[in-house]
Amino acid sequence: MKGQKQFYLLQCSPHFHQSVLLQLSRSGIAYYNPVIRTFYKRRDCSAYRGQIMPMxxxxxxxxxxxxxxxxxxxxxxxxxxxxxxxxxxxxEVPLSVINEVKEQEKIFWHCCKVSDEAAFCLIQRPYISKTLLTRRISPRGSP
Incomplete structure (x- = not known):
């Protein structure tokens, strides 16, 4: 009989975070990587740009x-x-802590007006979601 699954905290290099997530996926290890969307001012104009980062x-x-x-x-x-x-x-990380982090992540996403589809993509495929959320979608027929 298999034991019970429990959440633990894995420490990795912050510069290679996506690489570590890919290794975990390839190894078949389930993980939860909460993300937030931050905004920073562009240097070349007065606009802001969004960036998805690990919480x-x-x-x-x-x-x-x-x-x-x-x-x-x-x-x-x-x-x-x-x-x-x-x-x-x-x-061990208690399930109550995981649920609280998920709740905070959900509150943050609703503040930023991210669509449910984009939030779902963030959870399922973090490497795709970065381009999905930052890409500008134009109407059909326009450049």
């Missing part, structure tokens, strides 16, 4: 069952430092 750069919530996935599998992954631990054991 916690350098950290990813992973859903693990240690009877199926051994914690040492992360040592073989590039740009991954390992699971956040207190003492010698990885620290």
């Amino acid at each position: 916690f750069p350098g950290y990813v919530f992973v859903l693990l069952d240690f009877e199926v996935v051994h914690p040492s599998c992360f040592t073989r992954m590039k740009n991954v430092y390992g699971l956040v631990s207190f003492g010698e054991y990885p620290a």
Whole structure:
């Protein structure tokens, strides 16, 4: 009988966050990567540009069952430092914390007027969503 899955916090290099997410996907490890949309002023004009970033750069919530996935599998992954631990054991993240983060992420997205389709794409395919949310859609027949 398999053990129970629990969320843990994986620490990785913030500069290679997308690469780590891709490695986790290829390894079949379920993860939750909350994202936010930030805005910054362009240098060449007075406009602002949106950018999708991880809510916690350098950290990813992973859903693990240690009877199926051994914690040492992360040592073989590039740009991954390992699971956040207190003492010698990885620290479990309570489901209440995950639910609170999801709630905050949902509140933030509704403030930014992001469509449900775009938010769904962010959760399912973070590498596609960046272009989806920043691309300008023009009416048919116009350049």
